[in-house]
Amino acid sequence: MSDHPLDNAIWHALTGEQARFALGTGKARRFHTDIGPLAGMADRSAESLADLAALIRAYGTLALLQPGDPLPARAGDMGILVEKQAECVQMAYTGGALPPATPDPDIAVLGPEHYPEMMDLALLTEPGPFAARTADLGRFWGIFDGGRLAAMAGQRTRPSGHTEVSAVCTHPQARGRGLARRLMRVVLRQILEEGRVPFLHAYADNEAAIGLYQRLGFTERARVLVTVCSAAP
Missing domain, CATH: 3.40.630.30 (Gcn5-related N-acetyltransferase (GNAT))
Known part of the structure; x- marks a missing residue:
């Protein structure tokens, strides 16, 4: 290899x-x-x-x-x-620098106290492999709606010089509001500020997700x- x-x-x-x-x-x-x-x-x-x-x-x-x-x-x-x-599809970020961050009071850092809710959302939406302590691998952020975790995104694997964006998912009742896009920008900015290259994986038939990632600055790198x-x- x-x-x-x-x-x-x-x-x-x-x-x-x-x-x-x-x-x-x-x-x-x-x-x-x-x-x-x-x-x-x-x-x-x-x-x-x-x-x-x-x-x-x-x-x-x-x-x-x-x-x-x-x-x-x-x-x-x-x-x-x-x-x-x-x-x-394996995609790498090629979009360059992000615009300056603007405060988004709806976005919260997720910690161990949120792990059960994160697991429930992952089981419901199936963004990819996710287990009880997946979020130990990197920082995760979420948006709550009515006290319920409505969307999340975070970091998973860290091969040399790179950080994977993972578990990007939105509750079915909260879709169509741009929550994943807002969270992705936070995750990307964190990775880029560390001097690392963001990358991610999406199922090849998930055209909606691939389209979102392309609009955010990702390009296809390989098929896996x-x-x-x-x-x-």
């Missing part, structure tokens, strides 16, 4: 800045189960697949997010069952596969 951190973003995050959240010590790593199911491999060698199979046996179902072709057939021989896979793997019976 390429040495560019975004060409194998999960692996670079789990073996770099976010190694403290990693399970595994070989050529496959995954986040702690209460952080989320995302995993990465150093390459597609037999050794990496064997280490991935060991992670699955030890900790259960996981999700790879990698470029290239589906897992080789020999993965099945090692006890890896591919439950499902889908194509995602999200592959959910469990232990073969």
Whole structure:
């Protein structure tokens, strides 16, 4: 695989800045189960697949997010069952500097006390892998409406020099009001102020989300596969 951190973003995050959240010590790593199911491999060698199979046996179902072709057939021989896979678009921010920030009193920083509400919103809207402590990976912001968390967005993986924008979601009853756009600008500004490059992933068939990200300054960088793997019976 390429040495560019975004060409194998999960692996670079789990073996770099976010190694403290990693399970595994070989050529496959995954986040702690209460952080989320995302995993990465150093390459597609037999050794990496064997280490991935060991992670699955030890900790259960996981999700790879990698470029290239589906897992080789020999993965099945090692006890890896591919439950499902889908194509995602990886997008990187190329929009340049953002305009100066203006106060938005509706936007709040989310903390551990909000984790149950964040989990409920993620389960309802399915923005991608999200677990009880996903928000430990970076800062998250939200907008409340009538005391209910109506929308959120935040940061997830941190491969070298980059920060992933993640869990961008809005309650169905609050859509069409531009809440995600407002939150995204806050997240982007935070990442850019740290001197890092924002990037994100969206399902390839989610045209509405991709359109929003393009208008905010993201461009498609690559296509990647999200592959959910469990232990073969």
